[in-house]
Amino acid sequence: MPTSAPDDRPGPPLLEVRGLTAGYGRVPAIFDVGVEVAAGEVVAVVGPNGAGKSTLLKAVAGLLPAMAGSIRFGGRDVTGRASFHLARAGLGYVPQLDDVFDPLTVAENLRMGGYSLDRQELTRRVEEVVAVFPQISGLLGRTARKLSGGERKMVAVGRALMLRPKVLLLDEPTANLSPMLASALLAEHVRRLADSGVAVLLVEQRAMAALRIADQAVVMVSGRVSLSAPAAELAGRSDLGELFLKGAQSIQPAERAPS
Amino acid sequence: MSTALQFYLATALVYFGVDLIACWAFNMQLRAGVLNFAFIVFQAAGAYTQAVLTLGPQTNNSGYQSYVFGNELPFPIPMVIAMAVGAAIALPVGWLVLRRLDRDLHGLTFIVVSLIATRLVEIQVNWFNGPTGLSLIPQPLSGTVLANVAPQDYSWLYVAFTGVICVAVYYVVHRITSSPLGRTLRSLDDNEPAAAALGKAVTANKVMIFVVGGALGALSGAVLVAFIGAWAPSGWLYSETFVLAAAIIIGGRGNNLGVLIGAALVPVGFFEGTRFLPAFGPPGLIDAIQWMAIGLLFLVFLWFRPIGILPERRRIFPPPGSAPKTSRWRALRWGIGSAPRLAVASAGAAPAASAPRWPAGQAASSGRLSDAPSASRTGRVASVVEAVALLSVTNLRRGFGGVQAVDDVSFEVPAGQTIGLIGPNGAGKSTVVSLIAGALKPDSGTIRLKGHEIAGKAPHVIARQGLVRTFQLSSQFSSLTVMENLLTAVPGQRGDTLSGALFSARRWRHQERDSVARAWELLRRFEMVPKASEYAGNLSGGQRRLVEVMRALMAEPQLLLLDEPMAGVSPVLAEQIEAHLATLQAEGLAMLIVEHELGVIDRLCQSVVVMAEGKVIAQGPMATIRRSQEVVDAYIGA
């Protein structure tokens, strides 16, 4: 499996996935997947639909059992550990759908994110998270179900930030967001989070937008990693479409300027 | 044998027969996905009808019992009327409840119905004589033809009569469950949307089996009451249905012989048998222990043997070319567990099976179309019209909440062509598929199939007009074998109606033979012959996908709507499926394929519709689409 040279990477990996095979029931959906994320790094996982990107995140978050391979977090083997242990150990996860507690208020959502904190710490942490997403400061009493798409996603990410995660898994955070909100979420929040030291594993269908803010990129196709390279390099490739889309022909516009 | 013992045995046997009828009927409903926890109401109704139609007018007994419609009708008319009453009650109740509520809720609703019925009976003293109920109900023919027969001899005669009724009921139940109708009912138990997509009228079938079961339940009540001569409300409480349920769970749902064993063990063996125990302890103790044991039996069986004593019999269909009837037993032995060594034999399949009957449109195909009969077996006439749109979608709109999932979508699928529908996640493709297939109603717009408007129609109606769809998530009938899955799809089966199942066995068997041959041909084509008798629930993901495609083909579609056929399928299998689809295309079948694997779309489709955010952003041959910047951006997400 191709990986980039170790010297380019900013430090030892906080999250190491090796040879991971996982799926639903008895049927594997991803095969022999390997990926590494270091502190302060954004690794974008891109690829066509059905590639297994969401499955990868779910398996790392402990929601699906690993059929083969290993997951190491902070140097320790955590393969097969229960998802709530992982959460308490500093692994944050924001799913694509069902990402907030619909019947709970925004404030309650955040408080649930910090369930294992004591009361003082909890209050303080809520304030800090609201400072990260000032747009939700006026929405604390509103039921999560009634939020708009963008507000909802901010609450979802905020909830995951409550425990100060060292590793953050984001599953298509910009799905259903307008392009403006999407780029704001990625450029302002995700990038800044990484810059503050969090290791971010980002799955995105909006490949170009993700590659713009990522350090490293992994392309998955049909459940396997087909390519791993620095994000800037991947973004500049003129045959990006071909990498993405399985099949002999690829989608290529007449002229494309690398972004 | 003493008279008392004789009498006791005869009574036990009559109870057994009555419980047997009830269990068979209840089980038949259960195996169609109808949780009829109000079953006891029908038995009570039948019993009551039998009582009042034999007691004669109230004045007969100096009016000390009050009831309605007193009459003295000769045997067996009251029993026949009892069945009619059972059916008459079942029809409105079933229609109201089964139409709106799914399984969990309708089970609860029926419990409540039986509670209401019990309470009403207690309240309406004028009609039901209060908690005492009715007694002195005369036994059939005891006043006339059999007046001079000794009581114990009469009991044995009645036992024989009950036996005859049991045989008759078994005949009816067996006819239904072993026919294509039985298969349809079992498919409803497994997956209603998939059954609807194959043209089965879900609610109509469920109501029908509810009515049939209601009539049989009423019969069982009538037979019981005519013997024991008394009818008390306390004997017809809702908890009695749970005794039947216990019998079925223990004996084996879906297996009539198992149900018989269960009926023998639980209501009869258990409750009656304990009468022989010497009475011990305070009153009610034995009764209490009996019920505790029933509860324990539930738990033990559900834990250790959830399928019951006798599991459902696996139905085997030998391939054509094997020796006639006598070898059915051999095929049966082969079928269970091992792969039949029949792959070679089936190569000589009957010629009638080989040519698929796609009513032809224009197709860049070989001369195979000359085969296509103008009237296929199912009576659908081929529409050989020049380049007419088989399916045309115009200005289709559908929103959820504030979001417009499908926004003014228009496209066409010409006869004989394959059209692709592509686009990124959330583009609205699945919604479009649901709208076309009838699972959702559009807010506005039209959908025409062969010129007829189908927008807003029920899925099974649309399926019967020739539009067959596959589902994104596996929708096989898990408790049916692969062969049975294929057979359910055959349209216009004579054995699929009640009258066909009961009265036309020879004709539907004949028809089924052809369907079976066709199915074997398909199985051979898709290389699934070894799995023909495997339960679909035990297949791998890719195999299930193949079953779904084969099943759709058995339905003789005019337009095949494939919803992500390659999803979750290994590359090798995907190639196979693609090859099969290519062959179908060459034979002139029109298809609409929703897919993410753009290579497949590229190779199979003459034209492609691209959607993004609910709208159609591009349409045309793949080559043109490829050059569109807008499409690239939509996909790669600039």
Added chain:
Amino acid sequence: MSLFVTSIAFGVITASVLAIGAVGFTLQAGVTNIVNFAYGSTMTACALIAWVANQAGLNLWLALVLAALFGAVFTALLNRLIYVPFSRRGTGVVSMIYVTIGAGLILEYALEAIWGPHYFTYLQSNGASFHVLSATFTTSQVAILAIAVATMVSVHLLLTRTQLGTAMRATAANRNLARNCGINTERVVDIAWALSGALCGIAGVVLAVNTFAFTYTLGEGFVVIIFAAAVLGGLGQPYGAMAGALIVGVVSEAAAGLTQPEYKDVIAFAILILVLLVRPHGVFSELSGRRGVVR
């Protein structure tokens, strides 16, 4: 008119009993997706435990506390030792119902085997009567009303003001997400069942008090009405259960008062069926999560 007022008054008392039971019942369904038909026999068991303590000289209301404790422990064990193992095996929805019915049958008839088919009455001193408008309440009935109000308020405070209660609502709404918050959902579920068991116990004793003389079938019939109230309010929604109890209790008593008293249950059931046909997910259910009965 005064008959009508009296009916409403009785309705309020019935609603009080119903509410306590329905909230407990709906909690179980909301947090674990199980429709627990053994709930009725558990109510009876707790009522009998209180009777035993009461006979031994304990004040009735203290015996109620004892019964609530018994209910909590018994219910939590029932879930962990029987329901959870069956669930883990992938037992289907329908079969799960039979499991709860089986457990309920064992419990109910064990009660009969131990205590016999007799009728029991609590030892209570006849307190003063209270007159409100044209209705008369006994001390016990007022006590029941007070207990119901106190219980509902406590449940409300627990669910909204404590981390634990919020975690219960979160687990019911989205179990996986709750786990991703670091919540040990199994422990939360255990506590939720224990809590619902306590409510079950209180409801059983209160029902027994209201019924005056009760036997081992006390809970068996009542559980269906509890079910009706819970489904009316949307299964899994505690506030819906409270509202459902109020509606079923008051409307059925009032309607029975207007027509015939025997029709009380029939009317309650008829309301339920009507609601199910019109709005299968209950009157107050929030449609997200599609909660009807057991998804």
